Amino acid sequence: MPIVTIQVTREGTRPGNESVTAEEKARxxxxxxxxxxxxxxxxxxxxxxxxxxxxxxxxxxxxxxxEAYRRQRAAKAP
Amino acid sequence: MPIVTIQVTREGTRPGNESVTAEEKARxxxxxxxxxxxxxxxxxxxxxxxxxxxxxxxxxxxxxxxEAYRRQRAAKAP
Amino acid sequence: MPIVTIQVTREGTRPGNESVTAEEKARxxxxxxxxxxxxxxxxxxxxxxxxxxxxxxxxxxxxxxxEAYRRQRAAKAP
Amino acid sequence: MPIVTIQVTREGTRPGNESVTAEEKARxxxxxxxxxxxxxxxxxxxxxxxxxxxxxxxxxxxxxxxEAYRRQRAAKAP
Amino acid sequence: MPIVTIQVTREGTRPGNESVTAEEKARxxxxxxxxxxxxxxxxxxxxxxxxxxxxxxxxxxxxxxxEAYRRQRAAKAP
Amino acid sequence: MPIVTIQVTREGTRPGNESVTAEEKARxxxxxxxxxxxxxxxxxxxxxxxxxxxxxxxxxxxxxxxEAYRRQRAAKAP
Structure with a gap:
């Protein structure tokens, strides 16, 4: 009876996608x-x-x- | 101080309803x-x-x- | 496919019990x-x-x- | 690796706001x-x-x- | 930043184990x-x-x- | 009616402590x-x-x- 909860940000993984697609969810x-x-x-x-x-x-x-944290990390990257 | 979390699919329980109604939630x-x-x-x-x-x-x-799982089960039912 | 999560404090509800009993959980x-x-x-x-x-x-x-909050409330009760 | 989950009602805290603002979330x-x-x-x-x-x-x-509970409490307040 | 929560019963999957092993958790x-x-x-x-x-x-x-549900299902199996 | 859930590893933050202390939880x-x-x-x-x-x-x-991940990161640190 396992229950698995997957929490992700609502955003696309590829250009043109704004969220996780139904096909990605199925995978x-x-x-x-x-x-x-x-x-x-x-x-x-x-x-x-x-x-x-x-x-x-x-x-x-x-x-x-x-998103602010990502920008901060990108700015610090060598 | 109990906390009860009820997770259900977003769909109606009766024809014409597309989600759980406010009255059902109150119940x-x-x-x-x-x-x-x-x-x-x-x-x-x-x-x-x-x-x-x-x-x-x-x-x-x-x-x-x-929804795919329900269709699969319905197709298998005797 | 509902999932219901019930969170309660680990303590008995009656004298002599130190936690929720198996019978109470079944109910x-x-x-x-x-x-x-x-x-x-x-x-x-x-x-x-x-x-x-x-x-x-x-x-x-x-x-x-x-437990500290309960003591505070009990002390304030008229 | 802490994970903190904050659950609040979707409503504004000040007149004119209908939900928690991005600035409040950042705080x-x-x-x-x-x-x-x-x-x-x-x-x-x-x-x-x-x-x-x-x-x-x-x-x-x-x-x-x-919201019904708040109305009930407001009606009972002395 | 995904967060995955896996909830399972505390029991072994093989004879002699009383819970999920560290190796199974790592997998x-x-x-x-x-x-x-x-x-x-x-x-x-x-x-x-x-x-x-x-x-x-x-x-x-x-x-x-x-465990009671499993016994009930086992008793009903043809 | 906010609900805040704080998930942390069960370990001490200072030498000699094996878990989060009651005083730290209260803070x-x-x-x-x-x-x-x-x-x-x-x-x-x-x-x-x-x-x-x-x-x-x-x-x-x-x-x-x-713990394995921390060891891996420590080994990689310059």
Missing amino acids: LIHGVSHLLLDVLNKPLESTFVVIEEVNTENWGWGGLPV | LIHGVSHLLLDVLNKPLESTFVVIEEVNTENWGWGGLPV | LIHGVSHLLLDVLNKPLESTFVVIEEVNTENWGWGGLPV | LIHGVSHLLLDVLNKPLESTFVVIEEVNTENWGWGGLPV | LIHGVSHLLLDVLNKPLESTFVVIEEVNTENWGWGGLPV | LIHGVSHLLLDVLNKPLESTFVVIEEVNTENWGWGGLPV
């Missing part, structure tokens, strides 16, 4: 469900997966909203 | 708060309830997005 | 699963319930650990 | 990240913060949706 | 972190994974504590 | 509750805080259990 669900089958022998039908997309202004890292 | 909040009062003697004013609605493409079951 | 699981069946027509076998017990020193209310 | 992220640095010596870059905004009809308190 | 962490790299292009160092083990009496399925 | 509860009062004007008595301590073998970072 995440497939992959993590099979991982639990392989490692812990959990039947596929007993695993629930919930994907939570979080707006970037609601995600903090490094003491800043994540 | 869930009422029911679970009184359950905690009855079973654990928790005062109503000390219980918080949070209902999270999850888009069906973000919910996985059986290694698939839930 | 919570039964009650909330039937609530989702009654209100949203969710089959019992599609509902997961997770009960999380939290040590009182890990639970805050009113800006204080919960 | 929450800054404040809680520095709190973990001060109290537990966690580096800022190892703390994630997620702010979840919940519609008021999805939040229960006192056995009621929170 | 779960490795697998899901690489899944997020493959599907969403998230760098390994930006993914947090939290594994929560839940006592079986705290996990409900089918309206019952999970 | 976290105090700090975050006052932050919500200051930023969002939430009364102290309407904020719940839950601190979850996670064993280091249950926490993953960089595709590894966190």
Whole structure:
């Protein structure tokens, strides 16, 4: 009966995408469900997966909203 | 001080509804708060309830997005 | 496919009990699963319930650990 | 590697605002990240913060949706 | 910055084990972190994974504590 | 009615401590509750805080259990 919760920022991974696509979500669900089958022998039908997309202004890292933190890191990179 | 989190798919339970209705949410909040009062003697004013609605493409079951899994199960049913 | 998470402090509800009993947990699981069946027509076998017990020193209310807050409220009561 | 999740109702804190503002979110992220640095010596870059905004009809308190509960409390106040 | 939470019952997957082993946990962490790299292009160092083990009496399925539900299902199997 | 969940590894922050101390937990509860009062004007008595301590073998970072990841980073540091 595993429950897997995947929290990611709501943004695209490729140019032109503004969010995680349905196909990417399906791959995440497939992959993590099979991982639990392989490692812990959990039947596929007993695993629930919930994907939570979080707006970037609601995600903090490094003491800043994540987009500000990314800009700060990019500016510091050698 | 109980906290109850109820996660459900964002879809209607009756024809014509596209999501859980405000009246259904109020019944869930009422029911679970009184359950905690009855079973654990928790005062109503000390219980918080949070209902999270999850888009069906973000919910996985059986290694698939839930709508694909339902179709698969329906096709297999005798 | 609802998921219900119930967070409560790890303490007994009656004299002599130091935590929620197995019988009380079974009543919570039964009650909330039937609530989702009654209100949203969710089959019992599609509902997961997770009960999380939290040590009182890990639970805050009113800006204080919960036991300190209860003492403060009791002292203020008329 | 702390993870801090802040759940609040989706509503403004000042007249004219309908939700938590980006500036308020940034202050929450800054404040809680520095709190973990001060109290537990966690580096800022190892703390994630997620702010979840919940519609008021999805939040229960006192056995009621929170807006109904507030009205009830206001009506009872001396 | 993904956060993945994996909730499973606290029990062994093989005879002689009473819980998930450290090696199984490491495989779960490795697998899901690489899944997020493959599907969403998230760098390994930006993914947090939290594994929560839940006592079986705290996990409900089918309206019952999970061990009672498993016995019920086994008794019904043809 | 904010709910704040703080997840940290179960380990001491100073030599001789094996976990977060009660005094450190009280400071976290105090700090975050006052932050919500200051930023969002939430009364102290309407904020719940839950601190979850996670064993280091249950926490993953960089595709590894966190202690292995820390060793890897220390070995790479110039």
